[in-house]
Amino acid sequence: MKTNAFAYRRADTVEDAVRIAREEGDEARFLAGGQSLLAAMNFRLDEPTALIDISRIEDLRGVSRGDGEIVIGALTRHADVEASPVIAEHLPLVAAAIREVAHPAIRNRGTFGGSLALADPAAELPACAVALDARIHIAGPGGARAVAADDFFRGLYETALEPGELVTHVTVPLPAPEARHGFAELARRHGDYAMTGLAMMRAPERTRVVYFALSERPVRARAAEAAIERGASPADCAAVADEGLDVLGDNSASEATKRHYARVLLRRALEAIASPETTS
Amino acid sequence: MTGTQSITLHVNGEAVHAHVEPRLPLVDFLREHLGLTGTHVGCAHGVCGACSLRVDGRVVRGCLMLAVQADGATVETLEGLSERVALADLQDAFHRHNALQCGFCTAGMLLTAAELLEARDSVPARAEIRAHISGNYCRCTGYQAIVDAVAEVAANRIGGQA
Numbered sequence: 001m002k003t004n005a006f007a008y009r010r011a012d013t014v015e016d017a018v019r020i021a022r023e024e025g026d027e028a029r030f031l032a033g034g035q036s037l038l039a040a041m042n043f044r045l046d047e048p049t050a051l052i053d054i055s056r057i058e059d060l061r062g063v064s065r066g067d068g069e070i071v072i073g074a075l076t077r078h079a080d081v082e083a084s085p086v087i088a089e090h091l092p093l094v095a096a097a098i099r100e101v102a103h104p105a106i107r108n109r110g111t112f113g114g115s116l117a118l119a120d121p122a123a124e125l126p127a128c129a130v131a132l133d134a135r136i137h138i139a140g141p142g143g144a145r146a147v148a149a150d151d152f153f154r155g156l157y158e159t160a161l162e163p164g165e166l167v168t169h170v171t172v173p174l175p176a177p178e179a180r181h182g183f184a185e186l187a188r189r190h191g192d193y194a195m196t197g198l199a200m201m202r203a204p205e206r207t208r209v210v211y212f213a214l215s216e217r218p219v220r221a222r223a224a225e226a227a228i229e230r231g232a233s234p235a236d237c238a239a240v241a242d243e244g245l246d247v248l249g250d251n252s253a254s255e256a257t258k259r260h261y262a263r264v265l266l267r268r269a270l271e272a273i274a275s276p277e278t279t280s
Numbered sequence: 281m282t283g284t285q286s287i288t289l290h291v292n293g294e295a296v297h298a299h300v301e302p303r304l305p306l307v308d309f310l311r312e313h314l315g316l317t318g319t320h321v322g323c324a325h326g327v328c329g330a331c332s333l334r335v336d337g338r339v340v341r342g343c344l345m346l347a348v349q350a351d352g353a354t355v356e357t358l359e360g361l362s363e364r365v366a367l368a369d370l371q372d373a374f375h376r377h378n379a380l381q382c383g384f385c386t387a388g389m390l391l392t393a394a395e396l397l398e399a400r401d402s403v404p405a406r407a408e409i410r411a412h413i414s415g416n417y418c419r420c421t422g423y424q425a426i427v428d429a430v431a432e433v434a435a436n437r438i439g440g441q442a
C-alpha cells in the first residue's frame with residue numbers, strides 16, 4: 001500500500017464535519033478533491049490518522065450570484081467553475097485563471113476551497129482571491145467567521161485556518177462594470193504550476209496587482225499599484241513591479257529570473273488592458 | 281475505523297459490492313480486485329494520466345481517488361468503453377496513425393480524447409487537443425501522431441455532422 005492506514009469518515013453536513021474533526025483530533029484531514037492530499041499521501045509526505053470526506057456536502061457546492069457579490073462554494077470543482085456562466089459573466093479573472101489550474105482530469109475533481117486551504121504559493125486561485133478582495137468563510141468549533149483573502153494567506157502552505165476549521169465558501173464583491181482584469185503566467189508546459197504568475201484588477205476605486213509563484217504566498221505589488229494609479233506608462237509600472245517584495249527562488253526559476261518575469265508579466269498585462277480590443 | 285468498509289458501485293455496467301480498506305486507491309481496486317488491468321498506474325501522484333478512468337461521466341485520476349470514495353458511483357474503464365464501442369473510431373485512428381508504441385499511455389489518452397470530443401460541438405483546433413491531453417504523458421510517440429489521430433476523429437465525428 002502506498003499510504004499509511006487511516007480511518008475514513010464521511011461528513012454529510014458542515015456540522016458533521018466540524019464534529020468529526022473534533023473527535024478525530026489534529027492529525028485528521030478534510031478530504032475535498034484529494035488532488036493534492038492523496039498525491040502527498042501516496043508519497044507519505046503526509047500521514048494523517050483520519051480522512052474526513054467533505055466532498056459530498058451538497059450545500060458547499062456551486063456558484064451563485066448574491067446581493068452585490070458572487071458566492072463560490074468551497075466544494076465547487078474547478079471544472080464547474082470553468083463551466084459556470086456566472087463566473088464567465090462576472091468574474092473574468094477567475095474564468096481566465098481556472099483554465100491554467102492543472103489538467104482537465106484534475107480539474108474534474110479538485111475544488112476551489114481545497115486550492116485556497118492548501119495555499120500552494122504557485123497556485124492561481126489564491127492570487128485571484130486576493131486580487132478580487134474576496135472573503136473566505138470558515139466554519140469550526142468556535143462557530144463561523146470570515147477572513148479577507150489578503151489576511152487568510154499567511155505563508156508557505158500556511159493559512160488563517162485553525163485546527164478543526166474548514167472553508168465553507170468564498171464571497172467575491174462584484175467588480176465595477178468598468179473594471180479591467182489581467183491574468184498571465186509563465187509555466188514550462190500547459191497545466192504545470194507557474195514559474196511566476198500575475199492576477200490583477202484595475203477598477204476606478206482600487207487597483208490590485210497580485211503575484212503568485214513569486215513569494216511564500218500571493219503578494220500585492222504595492223509600488224506597481226501606486227504607479228498604475230498615478231497613470232504611469234506600462235514600462236514605468238513594470239520597472240517597479242517587484243519593488244519591496246521578498247522573492248523566493250525555487251527549482252523552477254532563480255530569484256533574479258522571477259523578478260524579471262514579474263516585470264515582463266505586468267508590462268504585458270497592462271498593454272493588453274490598454275488595447276481597445278481587450279474586453280477583460 | 282481503519283478496518284474495511286463496504287462499498288457498492290457500478291463498474292462497466294455491473295453492480296459491484298466489496299469490502300475495502302480506506303487506503304485502497306480506486307485504480308488498484310479495479311486492477312487487483314476486479315482484474316481490470318486496462319487502466320495503468322505510472323506515477324501514483326496525478327502527473328502522468330496512465331490511470332485515467334471515467335467516474336460519473338468525468339475523466340479522473342484513478343490514483344488520486346480512493347475506492348471508498350467511489351461508493352455509489354458509476355465507473356467506466358477502457359474495457360467497458362471498448363465493449364460498448366464508444367471508442368472504436370478513436371482506437372482505429374490511433375492504430376492507423378501509429379499513435380501508440382508501448383501502449384502504456386493509450387487507455388488514458390483514449391479516455392481523455394473521448395471526453396474532449398464529447399464535450400464539443402465544433403472541431404477543436406490542434407492547440408486545444410494538445411491542451412486537453414496535456415496531463416497525459418507519452419514517452420514513446422512524441423505526441424504528434426496522437427494529435428493527428430484525435431484531429432482526424434474530431435473532423436469525422438463533429439465536422440461530418442455539420
Ligand SMILES: Cc1cc2nc3c(=O)[nH]c(=O)nc-3n(C[C@H](O)[C@H](O)[C@H](O)COP(=O)(O)OP(=O)(O)OC[C@H]3O[C@@H](n4cnc5c(N)ncnc54)[C@H](O)[C@@H]3O)c2cc1C
Pocket residue numbers: 029030031032033034035036037038039074075100101102103106109110111112113114115117118120122123124125161165166167168191192193194325326327
Ligand atoms: C499533476 C497536478 C498538477 C496540478 N497543477 C496545479 C496548478 O497548476 N495550479 C493549482 O492551483 N493547483 C494545481 N494542482 C492542485 C489542484 O488544483 C488541487 O485540486 C488543489 O490544490 C487542492 O484541491 P483539492 O480539492 O483537491 O484538495 P485536497 O487535496 O482534498 O486537500 C488539500 C488540502 O486542503 C485541505 N482542505 C481541502 N478542502 C478544505 C476545506 N474546504 N476546508 C479546509 N481544508 C480543506 C485538506 O485537508 C488538505 O490538507 C495540481 C495537482 C496535480 C496532481
Ligand code: FES
Pocket residue numbers: 320321322323324325326327328329330331332341342343344
Ligand atoms: S498513475 Fe495516476 S496520474 Fe500517474
Ligand code: FES
Pocket residue numbers: 379380381382383384385386417418419420421
Ligand atoms: S505509447 Fe508508450 S507511453 Fe505512449
